[in-house]
Amino acid sequence: MIGKNNITFHEEQQFRQVWIWILLLSVSLLFIYFMVQQFIVGRPFGVSLVFGVIFGFGFPIFFYILNLTTELRDDGLYIRFFPLHLSFHKIPLEDLKRHEVRTYNPIMEYGGWGIKYGKMGKAYNVSGNRGVQLEFTDGNRLLIGSQKPEQLDSAITQYLKNHDKNEFNIKERREAI
16 A cells, blocks of 8 residues: 655646636537527537537536646655546656756647657646656656646655665766756
8 A cells, every 4th residue: 555654745736727718618618508509499509418518517527626746755756647547656766867847848848738748758747837857767757747846856856865875876866967
């Protein structure tokens, strides 16, 4: 069982950008209007009840509950993108080669926000353009978008100090990026 004791960093982020909600609610209201016209007024619009419910109600509810949780615990780094991940996924820091806070372009580098794959590796992000870039000894890269990237990076540095007695390796990890 994965313990939740000794959480040294915790952050929850949600899709709350105004432009996303304007777009999402516009589409939602359009489908609700189509459903009202078709099923209450009696004017056919060609929208099935299933699509109307999915786009009119389902997507807004889904985006409202969608959230990214990042935790650094005494046994590692954990990510959960709820409801796509029902449980936390452990990111093994034992194989971490280096890490840094960085500003990135979500659209150009990863194709937007969410769980994304791009030329720079995998990314978990929901808003903004800042995060912590992790690079592992096997060459894989992972970006964790954060509204508190300096705090996350500092917590990772402290974790590595507590779990790796070789200070040279920690300095090398920090300076290598």
